[in-house]
Amino acid sequence: MKTKLKILHLEDTPADAELVERELKKGNIQFETLVVGTKTAFEKALQEFVPDIIIADHSLPSFNSLDAIRIMKQKGIKIPIILVTATVSDEYAVEVMKAGADDYILKDRLHRLPQAVLNSMEKYSLESAKEAVIDELISSQLHLKEAQGIAKLGSWETDLQTFNIVWSEETHHIFETDLKILQVTHEVFLSFVHPDDRHKVNTAFENSLTSPLETSVEHRIISTNGTLKHVLENWKIVQDDKGHSVRAVGTCQDITERKHAEEEITKLSLVARKTSNAVVITDAEEKIQWVNDAFIFMTGFELNEIIGKRPGSFLQGPETDPEHVRYMRRKIRNREAFNCDTINYTKTGNKYWTRIQCQPEFDSTGELTGFFSIQTDITKDKEAEQAIYRLSERLTLATTSVKMGIWDWDVVNNKLIWDKTMYGIFGVAEDKFSGAYEAWAATVHPEDIDEENEKVQSALRGDTKFDSEFRIVWPDSSIRYIKGDAIVVRDDTGKPLRMIGTNLDITELKKAEREITDYKYALNKSSILAITDQKGIIKYVNKNFCDISKYSARELVGQDHRIINSGYHPKSYLKNLWVTIANGIIWKGELKNKAKDGTIYWVDTTIVPFLDEKGKPYQYMAIRSDITERKKAEENLRESEIRLKEAQAISHTANWEIDLITNLSSWSDEFYRIFGLEKGAIQPSLDAFYNLILPSDRPVARKGIREAFETFKDSNLNFSFKSKDGSLNYAYTEWRFEFDKDKKPVRLYGILQDTTERKIAEEKLEQQNIELKKTNAELDRFVYSTSHDLRAPLTSLQGLINIMDDSLPEAEHGQKELVGMMKQSITKLDSFIEDIISYSRNSRTEIEKEAINFEALINESLQTLKYMEGEPACEIKMEVVQMGKFISDNRRISIIINNLIGNAIKYQDKTKPNPYVTISVQSEESKAIITVEDNGIGIADDKQERIFEMFYRATKLSTGSGLGMYIVNETLEKLNGIIATKSKLDSGTTFTVSIPNLIEIK
């Protein structure tokens, strides 16, 4: 029950409204009111306020209570309406009540209002309850009818005695017959049945008469209006107590739509099966239940391979966009239809673009039964789409990147219009541009403006086409290059009206042109250039080319490039060159060319083919640089390498090195040869080297090399090794270290020499030397013994003669003379033997180095000479100055001194009162000077140079062998000494001897 009564109050006077409200409150009615005064507000309130009751003033400014009632009726609103009025005529009251007002109350009787409201409300609630019951009844009858109608199911009953038939209303409806007119019989019924089905229907009916079961038959009818319909009839035979069939009771259902639907489905499934689009039907879990032939054709999968699988599991592949997959999954999860273009793969792995249209299928209860999807191969569409996309992209790029501005100049009114690009090109803001010719002219470079003005004028006159390149100055004073083209639009008389043109910013182009010019210049200056056509005919040569080839450009152009061919390179080399460049590939190499005067020059050459639009070379540019000097140096190097190899082979010297950074060894060819190995037979290494050495020499070799690596000092090593034939060979190696700037050793390199032959020669020599020494020693002993054995009897003889002489009295002159002559003979023989021995010793024996004491040596000599027979005494003066050690051969110096002093004494001038001999020695670090001076008989000038000859005697007074000075000279030669003679006949002789000190200076 509503707590508050909603009252709509039609009233235009607030005081009356207030009055009514107060009365209602007095009557204890719970209510809310809405007061409206106009027709519009009333209509609105009916709709929105939804009142339970209406209280209306009779007359309102825009409408009256009759209108209100009419509006309510029109809208079908059935609620009480009570009129409140000040005065009312009876006729009017009757009219209003007739129209539908429920009550009316005069304003002076307002106290009656609450009761009237309640009454009216009660009356209305009763009525509405009654109406609800009626409505329900009607609606249930209607529903039955409707149900039959909706189901298109009619019923019938046939009296099997009379064969009259009673059809229900719906059955009539199906047959489109009139219930009230048509008397239906079995015959009538059959007349509606499609002629082709009549037999079937009749047979079924007759058969059913004896059957206890329900019979069902489907057939066609042609309705009264001639419509072909499908109907399904079900019936049963009803029997009486005696078992006679009395009635047939059945239903008749119009199944035309279902039939059509079935046919439609049949047709559709045919379409689905036969369509070129692939069709996939899955269950609710997306597992394939069925696919059509087109799907099999499109994907290459057979139905049995994929049934029960999810399509995505075998169709998607590496290039399938994961975004697409996610999208489809989401849609499927949400059971939503979707379209998606994506990449799928066939069984053989070919990818194709497919458009998937998928739709979820639900049964009547809204349960998901599966998905139905159609897939269309759109590969071609996609390709086309992409091609178009690329094309449009390129187009966009082209249009935006080419900065071409367009301008339009109204010549008559001097109005210049620029498009947006123009402002960009000129660097001018749109609001700063006045739009006149002068505004453009102001941007042009001052050096170019006169020419441009003239060109514009010329174009306007029609003399020339406007086609110009000029510079402009930007507001930031940077300079740009512009290419301008324009046409002039004229009126019929030829008067120019407009000039329309384009401007292109070619600054970059200009820069590039400048760069190319610079490059060209640089290339031309730095390189030897030639351009030939595709056949090798020279089209262009630069100065450098002429300089090196010594031809003039005129001599070269038009000639075959072979003019400078030196004939040095093999044909295959040049053929390769031509094949390379003819294929459009750059060739690089070194060429030996011949100049006009026959001189040869080498060039480092790069030949660049210039290709036409078909990719075929139409000319070649050869860029060369002179490498003659380098080539010469290379040739020299090569020659010296060859010579080195030859030298190494001859001298049996090899070289080797170890890179101390990489620890890699390398051996020269000769290295292998020395060890009797094939070149490269062994990988060079230190260990490999050790293994070549005779095992007994290895420890020493290892020690030597180890020390070298510890000290990094240059050193050497002698070792022996077994040659190929097993004989013992000798080798010598010597090495040095190379250091980098940080004093770190980087390389060890050395030579290796086969010293076998030398070693053998040395050994032989040593052997010979030993033998020779032995021979010499034997000879020495022989000479010694001989001299002793020869002289011993002589000395005995001398002693005996001396005794004899002493024992002879002075009177025996004759005998005394004889004894004297005997003495002389013996002395001469003795000194001769002495000389022979000295000579023999000097020529045969080695120098025996020892310290010389000149003073002792001279004293010994004097001691020996003291007893010289028959020599008168003479004054002997000696002066020895010896500074430091003097090393020489004692015996030889003794021989020299003996001879010189002996001669000085022997050849003294006996006529002179004071014969003397002065001996002086000056010994120093480098040499000793020995001077023996006498005032003896002297040597004649013409004989002086002969005194050193063998057996030469300068004076008849000589008692010697003529060997003395010869021996002195020979002995001095052994000692590398020299002798000088100063002599004058009758006045004396001075011999000066210089002997080098053999002391080793430390």
Place this chain on the structure above:
Amino acid sequence: MKHVLLIDDNAVDNFINKLIVKESKIADSITVMNSGVDALEFLNNLISKGEPFPELIFLDIRMPEMDGFEFLEQFAKFPEDVKDKCSINMLSSSNDPSDIKRAGEYPYVKNFFNKPMKAEMISEIK
């Protein structure tokens, strides 16, 4: 007066040497030995008898069995006190400097004379 020992294998030389020494009148006794071996034996006898060594010895170099230098080697082995009054003079026909030098290396060798012996040599020793 002195005791002089002459050592030489040559009988002629011994004759000459003995004569010259005798005539020089410096010796009260002269012993002549024909070889180094005999001379050593003689000197050993002197030691065993407790008699003094000769003051003067003339020694030849080239002798059979034991030459002069070998004798000097053996002589060096005699006790210092026995030989300190004894001076040895080489008397050889050799004037080979190496012989002279070698002889000089022995401290008790005082002179090196070449044969033949002369009276002047004796007087020089005195």
